Amino acid sequence: MALSIETETWPYRYLRALSGVAAHISAVAFTISVGVVSRPGSSLFSWHPFLMSMAFSFFMTEALLIFSPESSLLRSFSRKIKVRLHWAAQLCALVCATLGLTIISFNKYLNDKPHFATWHGFLGLLTVIFAAFQTLGGITLLYHKLITRWSLAKRKVYHATSGLVGYLLGCTSLLLGMCSLWFTASVTGGSWYLAALCPLVTGLVVMNQVSNAYLYRKRSQS
Numbered sequence: 001m002a003l004s005i006e007t008e009t010w011p012y013r014y015l016r017a018l019s020g021v022a023a024h025i026s027a028v029a030f031t032i033s034v035g036v037v038s039r040p041g042s043s044l045f046s047w048h049p050f051l052m053s054m055a056f057s058f059f060m061t062e063a064l065l066i067f068s069p070e071s072s073l074l075r076s077f078s079r080k081i082k083v084r085l086h087w088a089a090q091l092c093a094l095v096c097a098t099l100g101l102t103i104i105s106f107n108k109y110l111n112d113k114p115h116f117a118t119w120h121g122f123l124g125l126l127t128v129i130f131a132a133f134q135t136l137g138g139i140t141l142l143y144h145k146l147i148t149r150w151s152l153a154k155r156k157v158y159h160a161t162s163g164l165v166g167y168l169l170g171c172t173s174l175l176l177g178m179c180s181l182w183f184t185a186s187v188t189g190g191s192w193y194l195a196a197l198c199p200l201v202t203g204l205v206v207m208n209q210v211s212n213a214y215l216y217r218k219r220s221q222s
């Protein structure tokens with residue numbers, strides 16, 4: 001059975017608020033850590049991990065947490081403002097992701113290395129393409145009169161579900177990037193596991209948030 005705000009017990013509510021705080025900290029800490037390790041500007045490659053962390057760990061996580069009933073930093077703002085900031089942050093994420101993808105592809109071209117030859121490279125490409133389509137889907141919600149085929153409510157559920165899939169793809173790409181030779185040569189032992197915990201925490205928190213807001217609740221209403 002789905003839990004509604006009214007039927008949630010206080011320990012469960014506190015636990016969700018606490019995990020929300022952990023998600024904000026993880027999103028920021030991961031981006032800063034990757035920035036410290038890669039030192040953006042030190043080489044062309046150095047921009048790739050940094051921009052991708054900005055895109056998927058910082059901007060995308062914050063864009064989704066905006067709607068969290070417990071851990072949104074903008075809880076007191078109207079839904080309209082939250083929606084605006086959500087798409088602005090998603091746009092920033094897509095710009096960073098496109099730049100990050102262009103840079104790594106150009107760097108591989110310069111060094112005569114094969115493209116999309118690793119699981120990270122392949123899934124990473126899929127993630128950026130997915131994010132681009134997800135943004136297009138978001139635009140059709142913004143201008144919802146453009147499409148009349150499905151009801152707005154139904155399209156919102158589709159957008160949230162596919163958005164969750166895209167976000168989890170992003171977390172997996174981040175984790176696979178951390179398994180690269182480049183990263184494992186610089187970050188080892190406990191620090192590596194601590195860094196790996198960040199996309200895991202944000203992934204679980206966002207999954208819980210979206211399932212509670214849309215999937216369980218909509219199903220229990222139907």
Ligand code: HEM
Nearest residue numbers: 049052056105115116118121124125173174177180182183
């Ligand atoms: C969700 C975020 C990320 C996406 C979508 C992504 C995407 C990609 C793609 C598509 C490639 C292959 C480009 C080509 O073959 O032309 C690549 C390569 C690479 N990425 Fe990422 N990346 C992400 C995050 C990271 C992070 C956080 C790191 C480091 C911690 C990283 C390290 C690398 C390395 C070392 C390569 C070159 C080796 C390889 O192709 O696997 N990436 N990335």
